[in-house]
Amino acid sequence: MNRQIAILHGWSDNSKSFRPLRSFLADRGFEMKAIWLGDYVSKDDDVRIEDAARRMQEVVSEKIASGELKAPFDLIVHSTGGLVAREWLVANYPDGKGAPIKRLIMLAPANFGSRLASLGKSMIGRIAKGWNNWLETGKGMLDALELGSAYQRRLALRDLFDQTGGGAEGPYGARKVWPFVITGTRGYPSMMRQIVNEQGADGTVRAAAANLNAIGMTLDFSENGEIPALRAWTPRAGDFPFPFAALADRDHTSVTLPEKASGAAAEDDRLGELLLEALGCDSAEAYRRIEAKWRALSEATAGLARDPEANRAFFGGRPPAGESFRQHMQIVAHVRDDHGASVDDYFIEFFSPDQGGVQDIVLFQREVLRHVHVNKLDASMRCLYIDREALRSVFYQRYRRLAVSLSADAPGRNVAYFDAEREGARGDLVIHARDEEALAELGPERLLRNKTHFVDIVIPRRPKRGVFKLNR
Secondary structure (H helix, E strand, O other): OOOOEEEEOOOOOOHHHHHHHHHHHHOOOOOHHHEEEEOOOOOOOOOOHHHHHHHHHHHHHHHHHHOOOOOOEEEEEEOOHHHHHHHHHHHHOOOOOOOOEEEEEEEOOOOOOEHHHHOOHHHHHHHHHOOOOOOOOOHHHHHHHEOOOHHHHHHHHHHOEEOOOOOOOOOEOOOOEEEEEEEEOOOOOOOOHHHHOOOOEOOOOEHHHHOOOOEEEEEEOOOOOOOOEEEEOEEOOOOOOOOEEEEOOOOOOHHHOOOOOOOOOOOOOHHHHHHHHHHOOOOHHHHHHHHHHHHHHHHHHHHOOOOHHHHHHHHOOOOOOHHHHOOEEEEEEEEEEOOOOEOOOEEEEEEOOOOOOOHHHHHHHHHHEEEEEEOOOOOOEEEEEEEHHHHHHOHHHOOOEEEEEEEEOOOOOOEEEOEOOEOEOOOOEEEEEOOHHHHHOOOOOOOOOOEEEEEEEEEOEEEOHHHOOOOO
16 A cells, blocks of 8 residues: 555654554555554653644654655554644644645544543653653643643643634544544553553553543533533534544553454454454545444443453453453543632532532542542643443442532632532532433533543632622
């Protein structure tokens, strides 16, 4: 095949790791000399995602101008390389026009963060690279990769969402760039790296954080502290869902190695098949068929969590724990007051609107909410990780619906949030339900499996009576 391909690595990696992938493609008809391997600095503290993307544009433009690189080419990225590629695209081709790539194939992309990035430098160095890595780890990039980072939200608002509802376009679409996402749901097998394994993730990136099909909305309590006004963010790609495949037999490293045995009994070639399918996509109609096919594959992966016999059949003698394949839902919350100032001290509460008392709250916190991360640079940003399987198998054994509310600590004795007499919102917003009929009635507030939901929450800031007076 004459079409050219560029491959871009992730954080703390380099192009040498992708020589096996280049050989895999060359063995299947792609010309070796037409496959480029990109390198960028990722472990120096002064380099940010934007720096790598800006330099990428300069290098790509030079190669195209010299005739060495032919546009359109295809781009395969891994992990942090997904953020670099998205930044490069939206910074230079915000509406997709003139973009020199057609297919963007993302392998375990950290689109919406990685829990690993929030660990201390010493822990990251020890787990990822061994003992001799205590110095620079790439703070500029790790800040962007941290769960709930402001950078991820800004990037999503530039390439995925239009908050204004004005119908602004982005770089992805039927006649624009076609993104594909392939990720694993199996944790690392090595002893030291098992420290960072979690359910629904590949050891580094959660499936819900890799999936580019995100949801965005604003909940505005400024006019009514009981019932928020809900404004859904408009997808810049319109009605054009992106193919997303969650594989049961791949971790964050092996997802880049299609010829490496995965430990599955009969599925070792599936990763390679998906890669070639994406590279061979030649029309918007074929793209939509791939999206539907990969969605069914992801559901089959999730089915292994509920079916021990299918798990054993898939992996053979010693299958991993079924919990590894559970689907999750990720929420990235950003809270600000109605003046636009960030609110750092708040609590998001999940409960059943059909139940009094606190048992429902305790059950959700203990059994369903797997992780909450307060962003280290911006405490108004929180990332919440919800176990969908536990929601259905545990919470819904007792309750029918799931709702959410918020309370925020007053900034001082003269000012309160919501009103001067009340600590938080007393209303509720239903975001999920046990029954399919009730689920179907929900709008954009509904939580969706394997997806990240960006939720901006606006709360009213109310000065107390003594803040201002007029006397005679």
